[in-house]
Amino acid sequence: MPPRASPLWLTAPSRFAGVRAGTARVCLAVAAVLLALSWTALLSGGPPTVRHAASSRIDDEADVVLYENIVRGVAAGGNYYAVAADALRHGDYPLRPFITFRLPTLAVIEAALPVWATVALLYALVAGVCAAWAARLRAAFTRVPPSIIAMALLLAGLMAFVQSDLIAFHEIWAGLLIALSLALRRGDRWVEAVAFAMMAMLIRETAALYVGLMAGLAMLEGRRREALAWGGTIGVLAIVLALHAHAVSAVVHAADPVSPGWSGLLGYGFFVRTMAISTALAIVPLGIAAPLVALALFGWASWASATGLRVFVTLAAYAVLIALFARADTFYWGLMIAPTLLVGLAFVPDGVRDLVRAAAARRRITVTRVVR
Numbered sequence: 001m002p003p004r005a006s007p008l009w010l011t012a013p014s015r016f017a018g019v020r021a022g023t024a025r026v027c028l029a030v031a032a033v034l035l036a037l038s039w040t041a042l043l044s045g046g047p048p049t050v051r052h053a054a055s056s057r058i059d060d061e062a063d064v065v066l067y068e069n070i071v072r073g074v075a076a077g078g079n080y081y082a083v084a085a086d087a088l089r090h091g092d093y094p095l096r097p098f099i100t101f102r103l104p105t106l107a108v109i110e111a112a113l114p115v116w117a118t119v120a121l122l123y124a125l126v127a128g129v130c131a132a133w134a135a136r137l138r139a140a141f142t143r144v145p146p147s148i149i150a151m152a153l154l155l156a157g158l159m160a161f162v163q164s165d166l167i168a169f170h171e172i173w174a175g176l177l178i179a180l181s182l183a184l185r186r187g188d189r190w191v192e193a194v195a196f197a198m199m200a201m202l203i204r205e206t207a208a209l210y211v212g213l214m215a216g217l218a219m220l221e222g223r224r225r226e227a228l229a230w231g232g233t234i235g236v237l238a239i240v241l242a243l244h245a246h247a248v249s250a251v252v253h254a255a256d257p258v259s260p261g262w263s264g265l266l267g268y269g270f271f272v273r274t275m276a277i278s279t280a281l282a283i284v285p286l287g288i289a290a291p292l293v294a295l296a297l298f299g300w301a302s303w304a305s306a307t308g309l310r311v312f313v314t315l316a317a318y319a320v321l322i323a324l325f326a327r328a329d330t331f332y333w334g335l336m337i338a339p340t341l342l343v344g345l346a347f348v349p350d351g352v353r354d355l356v357r358a359a360a361a362r363r364r365i366t367v368t369r370v371v372r
Contacts, residue, residue, distance in 0.1 A: 005017070005353070005354070005357065007142065007350050008349045008350050008353060009141055009142065009143070009146040009346070009347075009349055009350055010140060010141060010142065010303070010347070010350045011139060011140060011141060011142050012304060013304065013350070013354065014302040014303065014304055014347065014350040014351045014353075014354045014355075015301065015302050015303065015304040015308070015351070016302060016351055016354040016355040016358060017304075017350075017354040017358070018354075018358065019355075019358050020358070021358060021359060021360075021361045021362070023358075024355055024358035024359035024361075025359045027355055027359075028355055028356065028359045031294075031298050031355070034268075034294050034297070034298075035291055035294045035295070035298075037268050037269065037294075038268075038269070038272045038290040038291050038293060038294040039269075039287065039290050039291070040267065040268065040269030040272070041269040041270070041272040041273040041276065041286055041289075041290040041293075042269075042286055042287060042290065043269060044266060044267065044269035044270040044272075044273050045266070045270070045328050062091065063169070063332070064165070064166060064168055064169055066087055066088070066091050066093065067102070067106075067107070067168035067169060067170070068168045069087050070083055070084050070087050070107050070168075071107050071110045071111050071168055072111075073086070073087065074104075074107050074108060074111035075110075075111035075112075080104040080107055080108060081101070081104070081247045081248060081250065081251045082251055084101050084102070084104075084107075084251075085101075085251040085252065088100070088101070089256070092257075093257075094256070094257045094258055094259040094260070095248075095252050095253075095256035095257060096252060096256055096257070096258045096259065097258070097259065098244060098245040098248040098249065098252075099205070100259050101244070101248050102170055102204070103202060103203065103204075103205060103240065103241075103244055104244075105202045105203050106168070106170055106173060106203050107168075110167065110168065115167075118167050119164045119167060122161075122162075122164070122167055122172070122173075122176075123162065125173070125176045125177070125180070126158060126161055126162055126176060128180055129154075129158070129176055129179045129180050129183065129339060130151070130154065130155070130158075132180055132183035132184055133151070133154050133179070133183045133340070133343070134151060135183075136183045136307060137150050137151070137343070137346075140303065140305070140347075141346070146346060149346050150343050150346035153342040153343045153345055153346055154339070154340070154342070154343050155280075156279055156280035156281075156342050157279045157280070157338050157339045157340060157341050157342045157343065158338075158339050159279060159280045159282070160172070160278060160279070160335060160338065161175065161176055161335075161338075161339065169332070169335075170203050170204040171204055171332050171333065171335035171336055172335060173200075173203050173204075174200040174201075174203045174204035174206070174207050174335075174336055175200075175335045175336045175337065175338055175339055176339060177196045177197065177199050177200035177203070177207070178196075178197065178200050178207055178210050178314070178336060178337070178339075179339035179340050180196050181193040181194075181196040181197040181200065181210075182307065182310060182311055182314065182340060183307075184196065185214070185306075185307070185310065186306075187223070187306060190218075190226050190229065191229070193214075194214075194226075194229045194230055194233060197210060197211050197214065197230070197233065198211075198233040198236065198237075201233065201234075201237045202237070202240065204336070205237060205241065206321075206333065206336060207336065208234055208237055209317055209318065209321060210314050210317075210318075210336075211230055211233055211234055211237075212230075212234060213310075213313050213314055213317055214230045214310065215227050215230035215231045215234070217309070217310060217313065218230060221306075260327070262325040262326070262327065262330070263324070263325060264324075264325060264326050264327040264328070264330075265323075265324060266322075266323065266326060266327070266328065267323050268319070268323050269290075270322065270323060270326065270328075270331075271319045271322040271323045271326075271334070272290050272293045272294065273286065273290070273331075274322055274326070274331045274333070274334035275293045275334050275337075275338065275341055276289040276290060276293060277331065277334075278331075278332075278334040278335050278338040279338050279341060279342055280342070281293070281342070292342075292345065293341070295344070295345055295348050296341050296342050296343075296344035296345050296348075297312070297315055297316070297319070297341075297344060298344070298348060298351060298352075299343075299344030299345050299346065299347035299348040299351055300312040300315060300340075300343075300344035300347065301351070302344075302347045302348065302350060302351025302352075302354075302355075303344075303347045303351075308347070311340055311344075312344075314337060315337050315340075315341060315344075318333070318334075318336055318337045321333070322334060
């Protein structure tokens, strides 16, 4: 193994510092393949073009309008499930299986609050995410400029999350809560992380993938109490979903349409495109944005910390989920992981330098002459 060089930006060597040459070459090859495949996003289909005209908002933001109508119906005194069923039928949405209905958590909360309070709550959550990650990243970098760059990249990932007209969108809240959970989780302090993750699941059940990953990593690290806590929240979600399914069955008819399913198989390129349009990369050409998404994943893999590992595993798992199961009209699944993605670019300089250096290392043979 080559001797470790001093870090460029990080306070400690990257995950690839000092790895064996063979391992480094395999990692370098995988990274190069993923980087090359990121350009398949140019060939991947995307969501319908947004026209931005006020008269076309119902078509451009159909799902958002649907959730806004449900909130208004509940605020007017309607039963959530009856209101949601009517809204889904009116919009020609599928009503079966039961997971086509969102959990009532967000709609009920927003129906009970004035709009200004909901917007203030959203901005407070964004501020909390920024503060938590600023504290977590402060110890990762040796100098102020890299820290500023990392925070700028975090803000770039939060571009969609400060749009007040998306407050009825479940993935906006769940994505922020996952980002906050990741920032707060420490080896000796994980209760808050578990709590925020549970909130995310009760708003959008697909956050259960994140919780399952955290439970698995805790178990692998021998943290049984933490693993049980993460697993316990999944048990709570299972009970909630059972009650949810029962409530949905009371308002759904046999003639209601069935979902086309979630087996889009749109591939890695669609995941890359999804992340590009879910962050500030939406303002740059896709040919430039695509490799930056791949580099961000590599950067998170480079940070040799428990947080870096957890963020990378979460991003990779949702990448597989989106690549295999998302449809073109469910591109918004990317919002579940968008807040933290681009921060990975701040770890790229150290990761690339250490990986290339390790891959280029040659075995050294020392010959010692002994004279008797």
